[in-house]
Every structure is written in C-alpha cells, then in structure tokens.
Amino acid sequence: MSLIVQKFGGSSVADAEGIKRVAKRIVETRKAGNDVVVAVSAMGDTTDELLDLAHEVAPLPEPRELDMLLTAGERISMALLAMAIKSLGYDARSFTGSQAGMITDARHGAARIVDVTPVRLRSAVDEGAIVIVAGFQGFNRDTKDITTLGRGGSDTTAVALAAALEADICEIYTDVDGVFTADPRVVQKARKIDRITSEEMLELAAAGAKVLYIRAVEYARRHGVTLHVRSSFNNNEGTIVYNPAEGETVEEPIIAGVATDMSEAKITVVGVPDIPGKAAYIFKIVAKTNANVDMIVQNVSSAAGLTDISFTVPKSDGQAALTALTNEQSNVGFKSLQYDDQIGKLALVGAGMRTNTGVSAKLFEALYQAGINIEMISTSEIRISVVTRADTLADALRAVHSAFGLDGDEDAVVHAGTGR
C-alpha cells in the first residue's frame, strides 16, 4: 500500500461543486488501494477577500491577527472537503496546521517550517481515515500562536507532509496539465514536460514559472520528495519532478524549458566611482530594504573612472530601493538613478547545459534573428537569463522556444482554471 500526499489549490476547491469533484478524486485514489493525506488551500479568492476585509478595518493589520484571520480560509475548505468525503462513505478527518504538527518559527506571514510532528495524522491514517490538512498554516511552540507560510504555502505544506510521512509521491493538483516548456498562453506549441529534475524546476520557478513555488521545490529537493504536478480537471499524467540519485547519469535534454517574468524592474546607478567596495556598499543599502535583488550587471568603466551598475528587483520592491539609495547618494557618490519598469526577463533552463557548449551563442543568435535587443545577461550553471524590452518578451519566448527545438507537434491545450 502506497502513501500518497495530494495538494489541491484554491481554484480546484473554489465552490461546492469543486469540493465535491475533489472529494471524488481523493476517494478514487483511496479506492485504488492507497493511503491518502491531502493538503488543501482556501476556497477560490477567500484569502484575498479576507485580506481586503483586514485592510478595511486596519491600515496596517497586526501580523499575528492577520495570520489568525487568514487561517480561517483553509479551516473552511478542509472541513467541507472532509464532510464531502464522509458523505461518499469514506472516513475522513480534517486537521489544522497546529493539529497536524506543522511547527514553524514565529515569523507571521512568512513562517519557515522548523519541524513536522504528524502524530495525529499518522494514527488517523493507521485507522484507515483519509486525512485532510489545512495548507499554508503552522504553529509556533514558543508563542503558542498560529502562523502562515506565505503565498504558495499550501505547496510547501504538502511537500513537508510528504517528507515527514515518507510518502511515495506528492501530487500537486493545479489547473494546468503540468510543467510546460514555456507558458502555453504565449507559445502555442509549448510541450508538457514529462520529467524534470528538481534542480531544473527550481531554476524555472525562480525565473518566473508560476506552476510551482520555489520554497516547495527547494523543500522537495532537500528532503528527496518526488512531485507529480498534474491537473485536477482530468486524469492525464502530468510532470514528474524528481531528484536523481547521487552520481546517477540521466540522459537529459539540453534545455528543459524557458521561463519568462514581467514582474521585475531595472534600477541603474549611474556614475559610480570605480573603486573597490562601492558595489558592495550599494547592495548593502538595497539589502536593508529587504528588496529581492535578482540580476546584477556592471558596465565597463568609462575613461573618467566612473561605472554604471544595473540590477533588477521585483517592481513591488522598487520604490523602497530607490528611496534608500537616494538617501545615501552623497555617501556612495553616484551621479543619478534610473528606474525602468518596462523590462521582461527570459530564462533558458537545462541541466544538459553543463556538458553542452554553445547554448548561449545559440540563444543570442535566435534573439538577434528575431530582432530583439538584449539589455542584461546573467548565467548560472544550468540557466541563462536575458533582459529585453517588456513588449518584445513574447516574441523572444517564441523565437527561443522554436530555436531550441522545444515546439511540440500539436498546440498546447490551455485549461480554463477558475483562478490563481
């Protein structure tokens, strides 16, 4: 008998119909002879609606109370899901994050899991019950307060449960068929990826692929959990995200997929004195604002001993970074700041890059042929990212996808999900 952990997101349980559909799906897995543990998100837009209410009563809601509030969302969906399963004739029990032993630190709104002690879950499973756990939430032992893991927390809950319960697989149900070689809404011939390493998945997620959250993939990688990303609207096989054994040589395609991201802005610090320590000083200032710096490029020094430093941050972090830098202008000694939120980022990811040369040349050639200008370049061992104008990003994606032979024979089917 296998133990399967399944995660259903908010769009899968958006209404009573969705909950009944998911209940049937869970029962099918049980009928097939598996033990089942489910992590479930809040219904549809519940979390956003609760957030709106919070901001109506308090301009800056207290983080402890905000977590107390938001965790009501999964409490509703998990109880409904458990009773729907019960009414299909199968034993089911719901558990909050705290009841499930999801122990976190005390950072409200962005808590990290420090321990998982699923004692009650294990005994419920042993008694033959299907276990439903509230995603996204945890509990701090010191303050005895309820915490939340931040956006995408339900994926992390599922993976953490799979690790703690030594599940055979962790199925992440979503409103698309799996992980694609590119966003199928932009690239019609995007292909579903059958298998991908967690390392590649991590790079794709970091580069903007929305289907899985980085933290969940990281957790799966660290704890050796195999993921199966698949649709809750059909029975198709989705994408397996696996962890190759140490020393295992896998026949990997050179390129796994291409991710794009329009959520970043570029800040250029113009006229920085080209002397040691200036760059470090600039990024210390930015780091203090908690802005999440992604790509960094330093241009060649000009004759006058000055250089320009450009970097990208999420648009939501942009203003804070600009303000912090402006306040320190005299200390750094730069001339001016430029802010550009009309950029797009494209990242080519593939473990096969390690052993294949010429990938970047081929990428630049494809973009050149499509008439697209490259503004920044950054690379990691298995990824090449470039920044272009935002309005050329879709063309860039299609050109690169085609140049690397990723196009499938048929158009991708995009399922109409009901939400995020």
Add this chain to the structure above:
Amino acid sequence: MSLIVQKFGGSSVADAEGIKRVAKRIVETRKAGNDVVVAVSAMGDTTDELLDLAHEVAPLPEPRELDMLLTAGERISMALLAMAIKSLGYDARSFTGSQAGMITDARHGAARIVDVTPVRLRSAVDEGAIVIVAGFQGFNRDTKDITTLGRGGSDTTAVALAAALEADICEIYTDVDGVFTADPRVVQKARKIDRITSEEMLELAAAGAKVLYIRAVEYARRHGVTLHVRSSFNNNEGTIVYNPAEGETVEEPIIAGVATDMSEAKITVVGVPDIPGKAAYIFKIVAKTNANVDMIVQNVSSAAGLTDISFTVPKSDGQAALTALTNEQSNVGFKSLQYDDQIGKLALVGAGMRTNTGVSAKLFEALYQAGINIEMISTSEIRISVVTRADTLADALRAVHSAFGLDGDEDAVVHAGTGR
C-alpha cells in the same frame, strides 16, 4: 480597576464598519480605566452561510467537521476586531475557544462547558492587552477536537469567561435597548425593564423572549454573574439581570414581563386508554426523538374510559414526534393523532407571583374581555403560560400587558438591527 466582559453578537459586527464601531466602543471602556475581555460572534450571517455550504457538499455533514467549519466564523471576526483595536493604538490579542481554555464535553454542535482555564487570557490582561475571545466554541480534552456550544453559544462564552475571570459585570451587547416587558414590535407601550432577577429572566427566555439565551442565563445564575443587556448602537443603560443574595428580600413587581412564542405546535393523542402508565409510555416515545416537550395537558376522562393528551413541541420537532407515535399506535392503543401548528403561547412571568394571589384569575379575565379563547394552561412558581390561536396572540399580548399595568408612558423605540 474593574474587569468587564463584553459580548458582541453577529449583527453588531456584520461588516467592516460594524467592527470598527465595536472596536471604538471597546476602547472607550478601556479608556475609562477598565480591563476588558470580549466574546465575539461570527460576522452577520456567516454561520448560516457556512451551514448552507456544508449542506451543499454533504446531506448530513459530519458533526466534528461541521464544528471545525463553523468555528472559522468567529476566527474571522475576532481577528478583525483585534486588528481594528490595535490600529486605534491599544494592545489587543485574539484567542480561539481552545486557546482561551474553554473546555467542553465532546458533544459536537451542542457541547457543554466542563471547565474554563483562562490562563492565557489572564496573563494577556495582566500585560495590559484587551482580550478578544471567539464566542460559541470550545475544545474537548480527550478527543483534542474543536467543539461548538450551539446557537446562542457566544452569550454562554461571555458568561463563562465572566465567571472564570471573576469579572465585575458581563455586558451583553445586542441590537435592542435591553429586556422589555413585552415584544416592542407588538406592544407599542412596552417598557424597558431596568432590573430583573435571573430567575425571572430564565422564565422569560424559556417562554420565548429572544434577547438572551436560556443557557447563558442559567450559567450566570449558577455562577452569580451579573448581566447588563444593552444596545451596541447607543450608550443607554440597558437591563441589569442580577442574582439576589440568599435571603435578600427585594421589592419585586408582581409581573416582570410577558413573553410570546409562535414556534410551537400542539399534538393531541386522541382516545388514550385511561389506565396508569399510558402517559409515561407516550412521553417516553416522544423523548426518544429528542423532541423538546413544553406544555402538557391531559383532559378529563370520557365516560368510555378514554382520555386525550395534548402537548406542545417546537414545530421543527413535530414531524419526528408524530412518526414515532404512529409507529407505536398499536402498543399505546390510542385512536388518532391531531397536529396543530396554528397555536401561540403567552407567558406571564414575575417573582412577585409567589406572594400575590389572583394573578391567574386576572390573566384569564383580561383574555376573556379581549374575546380570546384559552386552549391550554400551565403554571410554574413564577410563571403562567396559556396557549391561544396563533392569530389572536398579538391581541392577547396587548390585552395582558395593559391589564397588568405594564404599559409605559411613551412608545418603545425599536432599533433597526441588521439581523438576528
């Protein structure tokens, strides 16, 4: 420094505006130099909406899961209320029933409080925080499961907290000005009662007065908690529900108030053999359906050795009682059943009845003068109840209210509450 427990119902916190208004009110109490502990219900119709959802996904929702579901309602209101108070510059912390130490038995949906251990509340109060507690909910120590106290549970939560914390007073905020001598929507000259004993309040509540729940009044009576029933929409003094000290002689009016109730139906068991044990057998059958029998009348035996037994039950229990009796017809040996849901009940309550004779005669005379027929009569030490036709109940109420000199000088002001 006094410790005041305040309870706000769903209609007081129906939306963001309501929550902000209640937050201000709580802060005023704090500013006046009091420690404040608040029990809050779910917002507006949240509980009913969650119940509807439950019935959409499961015809007979599992009681454990239903409690898990419904407790999300107070979790939302209490967190919003705490953050609203915080944003007014006062420390506030919300606690679930389980965090507040509200220990109950395991009867889901109708749990009884077995212990209150408000350790966390006490230390939060000692640290100067305003404490917000989820009404209606508790926790069973053996199953480690969440429970609910049933409808009106938030009143009981407030009273239980007041008892456990030895509060100076327990204020029950509602959408009317207090307890009235009669329903002011029916009797324009109904007067707000300034002070009433818990014993009288208990009889009024049992007889249909909606302003307070019986269980909460019982709990207050048993634990010596003084209640103040008042409006959350103004600062008027409401009604004090107090417990006279043992042996204390209070100058009590003969009649405290008149309650009416249209929620019951009358079942008549026709042609019951008039031999010992038959009545006991009938009510054993009815009791097995959990129907809540209120008034019972057995008519004089007919010459044929047969008698009729009539009793009232809530209309919602009527069908189950009828079915159970029909199934046992041959064992009981009755001739037929009559079901009548067009009845109304009027109850006159007053501790002064104990020492004043002639109250029932005066009641019957008033009804006779108003041309109203009495179908059933039942009395307790401080209450007389009569059953009339439903469509004459309002006339009966006005006649009795006037005959006992309860009419005030001015018309009662009925506040437009937003809900139940």
